[in-house]
Amino acid sequence: MMFSFPKLNINFIPMKIRNAFLILKTVLLSIVLISCGGGDVNPKGSTFDIYIDFWNTSGKSPEIRFDELKTSREIKIDFTKTFGGQVDGPAGTKVIIDNFRIIDEFSNNYNIEAINAYEFKKETNDWKKDVEFTMSFSQSEDISVVLVLDRSESLGTDFETVKTYAIDFIEKIFTERKVVKMGIVDFSDTVNEFPLSTDKEALKNYVKGLKQGKFTALYNAMDAGIDMLQASKSQSRVLFTFTDGSDNMAPPAVNADYLLGKIKSDKNSYKITSFCIGLNGKGGVDKAVLTKLASGGSANFPETVKELKDVFTKFGRVISNVYNLEYIRNQQIINRSDPRKLKFEIITSK
Structure with a gap:
């Protein structure tokens, strides 16, 4: 979307009026940028994203690590920690992520309503929604x-x-x-x-x-x-x-x-x-x-x-x-040097 102000020769306008005009122009430009999606505008909503690297070097020792730079800043978790998992049944594994909270800069707390799982596909260079390997959640009592x-x-x-x-x-x-x-x-x-x-x-x-x-x-x-x-x-x-x-x-x-x-x-x-x-x-x-x-x-x-x-x-x-998250996946061997890139879209309410 293109937007331009009409040309106007303000050299002969008194200084006070000229300054007022420039301020008005700046305000209008800011409004236009917001309406057009320009600038660093990201209104707070009820959806937050977490990004995770997943690997399983033996097929029975799954591990997860959060990507702090990509994950929504409202997510409160120990980003330095690697979360280890265990075998879950004859063909599955699970990793439990404890002490998970969502808190914004005003100390508002968010309740998790649903979690959508995605995996990055190198072949198509995009994220694909995952319906087999999912993330469940429960409150810690x-x-x-x-x-x-x-x-x-x-x-x-x-x-x-x-x-x-x-x-x-x-x-x-x-x-x-x-x-x-x-x-x-x-x-x-x-x-x-x-x-x-x-x-x-x-x-x-x-x-x-x-x-x-x-x-x-x-x-x-x-x-x-x-x-x-x-x-x-x-x-x-x-x-x-x-x-x-x-x-x-x-x-x-x-x-x-x-x-x-x-x-x-x-x-x-x-x-x-x-x-x-x-x-x-x-x-x-x-x-x-x-x-x-x-x-x-x-x-x-x-x-x-x-x-x-x-x-x-x-x-x-x-x-x-406070929540515990549980990620379920199969026992496929995945090298740590080439982890799966996962994204989870968390739908919340206050």
């Missing part, structure tokens, strides 16, 4: 969550409000899922722990009784939360951290890189997913560090305590809504 909660004095009188948000968060997680264990690590200058429990009321009462203290032992608290989750065998294990500041208590060896390495080197089959909230209004939050520590999850930085309520609510929905 067994979940362990550790709430890492800042109770430092910097929160002031807002701390009582934060406690109500944490209690609502506990209620939501236990309402959404059938099998839930939750623990709490609260911190200021000291770090205290309430171990993983199925007793919702005991957890809520523990939060109600929390008192504020000085300083911010953030890293030590997250370290304790990771230890608690590594002892759990749940299918989904989540570290959920809230703070309004930056760590000022940990020894040099306990830092963001140490914590991230500990999460990623976990030997359990189901890896820990980390989510972080940094209350940014008082200017003490290190956004880069918390974003880095949101391994497999996401970070959010509300400006006010009022905004924080909505973030707690959204994250409660996100954390409880």
